[in-house]
Amino acid sequence: MIEANSLTKKYGDVKAVDGLSFEIKPGVVTGFLGPNGSGKSTTMRMILGLDAPTEGSAEVNGKSYAGLAAPMHEVGALLDAKAVDGARSARNHLRWVAKAGGAGRKRVEEVLDTVGLTSAADAKITGFSLGMYQRLGIATALLGDPPTLMFDEPVNGLDPEGIYWIRTLMRDLAAEGRTVFVSSHLMNEMEETAEHVIVIGRGRLIADMSITELTQGSARSHVRVVSPRAPELAEAVERAGGSVTVAEDGALLVAGLGSPEIGDIALDRHIGLHELSPRRASLEAAFMDLTSDSVQYRSGGHVADERALAETLRTLQPEGK
Numbered sequence: 001m002i003e004a005n006s007l008t009k010k011y012g013d014v015k016a017v018d019g020l021s022f023e024i025k026p027g028v029v030t031g032f033l034g035p036n037g038s039g040k041s042t043t044m045r046m047i048l049g050l051d052a053p054t055e056g057s058a059e060v061n062g063k064s065y066a067g068l069a070a071p072m073h074e075v076g077a078l079l080d081a082k083a084v085d086g087a088r089s090a091r092n093h094l095r096w097v098a099k100a101g102g103a104g105r106k107r108v109e110e111v112l113d114t115v116g117l118t119s120a121a122d123a124k125i126t127g128f129s130l131g132m133y134q135r136l137g138i139a140t141a142l143l144g145d146p147p148t149l150m151f152d153e154p155v156n157g158l159d160p161e162g163i164y165w166i167r168t169l170m171r172d173l174a175a176e177g178r179t180v181f182v183s184s185h186l187m188n189e190m191e192e193t194a195e196h197v198i199v200i201g202r203g204r205l206i207a208d209m210s211i212t213e214l215t216q217g218s219a220r221s222h223v224r225v226v227s228p229r230a231p232e233l234a235e236a237v238e239r240a241g242g243s244v245t246v247a248e249d250g251a252l253l254v255a256g257l258g259s260p261e262i263g264d265i266a267l268d269r270h271i272g273l274h275e276l277s278p279r280r281a282s283l284e285a286a287f288m289d290l291t292s293d294s295v296q297y298r299s300g301g302h303v304a305d306e307r308a309l310a311e312t313l314r315t316l317q318p319e320g321k
C-alpha cells in the first residue's frame, strides 16, 4: 500500500508535484501516467524518502519511508536502471545489496533466476544491454521480497519481447497480492499493463480510476455484430434499448447493450450470428470522451480542469502517432 497526502515538491518557483493525494492498493497493477516532466519521478522519489516533500507526506505500508525498520523488505524500486557500478558482475552487485539490506545469498540466486539473468550473472554489468540493465534493476527491487514495488518507466527502450516480459512479471507480482506502482508516459502502454491508473499533469492529479470504469463508461465502447438478418436484428436491438449504427462492411455496432443481451435477443428470434464481439474503447478514446464532455469532472476528490487534461492528453499519444 502506498499513500500520498497533499504531496508537494517545489524546485525554486517550479512546482514539480502539486498537492497530490492518492492511495495505491495491493493486488492490482496501478499505472502512473503523465507526460515527461509531469512529476512522476519526483513523486516516486519522495515516496522512497530520496527527496523531501515541500509539503504533505507519503507513506509506504502505513509508515513514512524513514520509519520503516527494514526498508528493503517493505518496498523495492527500479528508478534508474543504469545507476549501478558497471565494473561489478550482476551476482556481486546483488550480493552486495543483499548484504546491506539483510537478504541472503540464496535469495540472490532466486532473483537472478526470476529475471532470467542466471547465465549472465558473472559477466561485468558494463557489457549489458538496456534490457539486461532493466532486468538487473528489477532483480534488485525484488531482493527483499517486498510487498510493495515501484517501477519508473521500466519498459523504456525495450524490445517487444522485453516489454512483454516486464508486463507479465508485473501482473504476476500483483496477483501475489503485492502493491505494484508503475510509471509511463505512454497511454497505450499503460492500457496493456495496468488495471488502475493515476493520471497527472503538471504535478497535479487529473484522474484516479480503474481502466474498466474509464473505458466502459465511454460511448466508444460497443459490440460489433454480424448477422445475415442484420436489419431485423437491428430493429429488435433498438426496441430493447440499444442504439445501432451500421459499419461500412454491414456489421451492426451496438452501444448500450452488452453481448449477452444481444445474443439472447438473436436467440429468441432464431436469428443467426456470425460475429458478436465486444469492442472496448481504448484508454486514449475514453480520455478523449472525458475532455469532450466539456464539464469539469471529479476524481479522487480533485477537480481536473479541461485545459490541463487536454494538454496532458496531447502529450500521452504513442510516439509517431
Ligand SMILES: Nc1ncnc2c1ncn2[C@@H]1O[C@H](COP(=O)(O)OP(=O)(O)OP(=O)(O)O)[C@@H](O)[C@H]1O
Pocket (backbone or CB within 6 Å): 011, 014, 015, 016, 034, 035, 036, 037, 038, 039, 040, 041, 042, 043, 185
Ligand atoms: N532536482 C531538480 N531540480 C530542479 N528541477 C527539477 C529537479 N527534478 C525534477 N525537476 C523538475 O520537476 C519537474 C518534474 O520532473 P520529473 O522528473 O519528476 O517528471 P517525470 O514525470 O518523471 O518526467 P520524466 O518522465 O521526463 O522523468 C520537471 O519540470 C523537472 O524539470
